[in-house]
Amino acid sequence: MLNIDRRILAHFDFITVILLIPLVFTSGWLIHEIHPVLGQKHLIYVAVGIGAFITLFLLPVRQMLWTIPIFYWSSVILLVAVEFVGHARLGAKRWIEIPFVHFTIQPSELIKPAFVLMLAYLIHRNPPPRDGYRLKDFVKLSFFIVLPFLLIAKEPDLGTATVLVILGYGILFVVGVHWKIWVGLATVLLVSMPLIYTQLHDYQKQRLVDFVGEKPSYHVEQSIIAVGSGGFLGKAKEDATQTQMKFLPIASSDFIFAYVVERTGFLGAFMLISLYAALIIHLLMIASWAQDYYIKVVSAGLSLFIFIYMSINIAMTIGVAPVVGVPLPMFSYGGSSFVNFMVLFGIMENLLAYRFRYLYDSTGKKSFV
Template sequence: MIDRRILAHFDYILLLFVIPLVGISLFLIHELDPVLFAKQVKYISLACGLVIFLFFVPFRKLNTLIMALYAICLVLLVLVHFIGTQKLGAQRWVDIPFTNFSIQPSEIMKTSLMLLLASYIANNPPPKDGYGFKEFVVISIGILIPFLIILKEPDLGTAMVVLLTGFGTLFLIGVNKKIWISLALIVVVLAPVMYVVDPLKDYQKKRIMDFVSDKSPYQVNQALIAIGASGLVGKSKENATQSQSRFLPYANTDFIFAYFVERFGFLGALGLLAWFFFMIVHILSLGFAYGKDYFLRVVASYIAILLFLYVGINICMVIGLAPVVGIPLPLVSYGGTSFVTFMTLFTILENILAFRFVFEYNSNSNKRGPLAQLVRALGS
């Protein structure tokens, strides 16, 4: 039997946000490619099995294992440079021996970094005026190491997401404002130096130059045509010629938003944006609702920021407001890596919420005397 307290603390609203997005994804992918639809169903089945397992993992008590997972992810990121598999001009994957599968360590690192931040901050909560310089440096090292390794792959998009999500979470948790001001000044001063050093690859510079200039990449032009011709309520499958006639590249992955708008029009685009907006606000509100539970605050803040970055970058990329990078639309784009990553993050959040009564019991017990703790234990 499942403890009633687990069901009482479970966040059903998040589940209601996730299920329609998965349904939209399957609908669009099936229209574009039935073969990929079958593969996506397999990815979803795999994610569901992982969700059931992870939901019962006591993450709050796994401080040592969290550190070990973070260290293993760093090792895998380093191994990418030596035995990594190259796809689409970037070396980001590691093949699993004796199987046909490969893993992308940078995706696993997103979950590992979140747990590391949650574990450390929960055990070392910030003072009233925020973290000072020493604690900020310690936490920053944990963020910067994977950022630099991923940047070297090269994977500028994922590296920037890791960097912004990590420091964005710190900003919401609390760091002394003098540190942020000093950091901003350092960035302004070092910006010309970074331009001279020029750490970017040729294809990355081309993407940025295409974005700055009036020349848009082919896929962005085709996406704009699909969006512009969709009208108020979109087109039928047969009339969605940009996608169905294969004029729009990557219509089922990074540019699936363009196909969604082509099918459901301007009103559909507004609805999808509103759906993501309220989903992000809801997740963010969970962190503020339980102010003293820093593990929950970090997890909720991290996921909300990561979701915001993915949605914002992907849509801006599709409509030509950002350089083209490999950032999919969460839970909608085809692919197992991103889907499993976000389902893992959502499951961890649900786990922290559903088993929060254990945290509340322990917290309240710590504030009572030994006799009161004994009486409460006997009473339960």
């Protein structure tokens, strides 16, 4: 029987788990209502995610941190391999088939935990000075942010690529970069916007046209109807006609927030957003007090990941942002996104709970690794 030191459990972050439980249960309930078969598959993804969480919590993660660069560069190699051996679906080449087992993997999903951990590894090895990173260190860190962005954007998967680049620079903002660099970066971005637009694919330009046009696209129009029909308390399952009669597209994944509002109304949507807000704020608080840069970066990365995904997904659902393939975090149907989040949560909980076991090395010097 496995024994866990009670002193370790005393440093376990139960608040995060308490906030995650209603998200997981509510999403499973609603996905099952939308499509029972998908609901059953989603339960398998949840079980795999929970298994990954428990496994990573029990592993000696701090003794394995040296493997992070291997994990990162292996993920980058897979992203490069997509160009040569990848499989295309719906005009995008994003998947690699594993020989003999006919199982496909999506390297742009595998890179996400590796991306956050690599930034934690680099920042831990070279912490920022009091006034933040200067240009030389900023450029070095930017290389590890921009590289996967370019590879994923080429697939094309601009949604995931944009999320990663925002996440990466968001982590640097939390950790500390000199303010002059942010001013320069913002100026370059504004000046280069016309050039960036010319490099977009036709379907990406069409999404922008649909967004700024007078009439929204069919997907967004049906989503807005579902949101508006929910009222204050929502509708019974049988009366949620936008979803049950298949007017609302991709209701179990990209547009699941519209079904949340149609089914539970403004009150349910408010409670869901409040739950996300509590989780985001709690993770940011952990990042603010943590002295260990592994804990600081992973918790800040999780907080920003959830905020970016949630904001983009809800914004596109109600028609105030272009449609991109960004799921509602730990809520939309899909295994890769959920498992990735649980992997990062498992690592964060391990770093938090076991942090004092490794506080002093054999020489008596203070050390977090």
